[in-house]
């Protein structure tokens with residue numbers, strides 16, 4: 001039995017490795033090189049406390065105001081609005097209170113598994129040194145700002161995620177580089193971070209090939225199928241025979257799903273980072289400041305500042321003014337931050353309007369599977385996605401109900 005996994009981002013590579021370990025002959029097909037898509041430059045956070053649906057009214061009610069603010073945390077390029085409308089209508093539909101409760105539970109069910117799935121994977125691939133276990137600090141200037149984020153904390157409490165509220169003195173002891181403006185913080189001890197998410201994919205790909213997995217560089221442009229899958233066809237003319245095919249091509253999965261007659265409402269939520277190699281400060285914890293909508297993560301050789309969402313489609317040129325805004329905001333929290341020796345980057349978060357990924361067998365074609373749409377949490381969900389999808393594909397019983405993540409739920 002040969003399984004072709006399309007896309008060597010963190011999702012496809014982790015899954016290819018899991019399937020190889022279960023004895024499948026696996027071909028991982030990648031257009032550009034493992035880890036060069038969204039998985040290259042994400043904020044490196046194992047963000048188990050961030051599964052809340054983006055369609056919460058507290059978020060979308062702010063969208064009109066943000067749209068008028070060029071420095072706002074969400075930006076929709078006006079020219080893209082007509083194309084975005086069907087996705088946005090589904091996003092609004094996902095904001096009904098009863099739907100929100102379901103989506104929260106579906107995100108939490110994945111996040112509750114994350115460490116159980118990730119740590120053994122890092123151990124068996126000798127990649128434990130890639131993770132920092134300090135946790136993440138969520139920042140607030142005062143009690144009023146904290147109260148405004150209360151909904152987030154209440155959802156975490158409901159699902160039993162640990163957190164600790166700390167005051168000025170403890171903040172100073174844990175993170176002396178933070179501004180005295182910060183009066184209150186919440187420590188999320190489970191939100192660990194990777195030293196270099198790109199290197200993680202590269203090293204997992206190496207482990208995969210060491211186990212006998214095959215990586216082919218090429219762009220998939222068509223499929224051969226009957227009742228089941230027969231082969232994938234590459235742009236350079238090659239044909240790769242496969243009885244099973246997994247679409248794990250990040251935001252590009254939408255195009256492949258359309259070719260396969262199973263369209264999915266997948267959009268890119270574009271995000272930016274600035275990797276600063278000489279920040280002039282050193283940090284142990286990652287930080288987020290919900291009211292300012294940015295994140296800072298200590299990474300290999302420096303720190304990474306990022307965040308924001310830009311809805312502008314796959315092809316529009318990056319607008320790096322958005323990264324500069326996040327650095328400006330990060331300086332409010334980190335007054336001694338210097339921005340020297342830095343690079344800027346933009347990537348495509350593959351996002352469904354209901355925030356929940358698709359991890360599913362095709363509803364139409366035998367031997368076809370989808371693993372995509374992990375949105376803001378692709379790195380976080382990768383090991384769990386691999387565990388659950390490997391169960392689905394090999395016919396084992398997954399440890400959670402997979403129906404909510406099905407491809408035909410839209």
Ligand SMILES: Cc1cc2nc3c(=O)[nH]c(=O)nc-3n(C[C@H](O)[C@H](O)[C@H](O)COP(=O)(O)OP(=O)(O)OC[C@H]3O[C@@H](n4cnc5c(N)ncnc54)[C@H](O)[C@@H]3O)c2cc1C
Pocket residue numbers: 006007008009010011012029030031032033034035036037038039040041042043044045046047218219220221248249250251252253256270271272273306307346347348349350372373374375376377378379380381
């Ligand atoms: C700014 C930013 C910050 C983020 N921060 C975090 C974070 O802190 N924590 C977290 O958990 N997540 C974070 N994310 C989200 C995370 O990066 C993504 O969810 C994740 O990388 C998606 O992985 P993927 O493998 O699905 O997609 P990708 O990494 O995009 O991989 C898809 C691959 O498929 C290949 N491909 C596409 N089409 C074809 C084809 N036809 N043939 C062959 N190959 C093809 C592409 O070349 C690409 O390599 C962030 C994202 C961004 C942009």
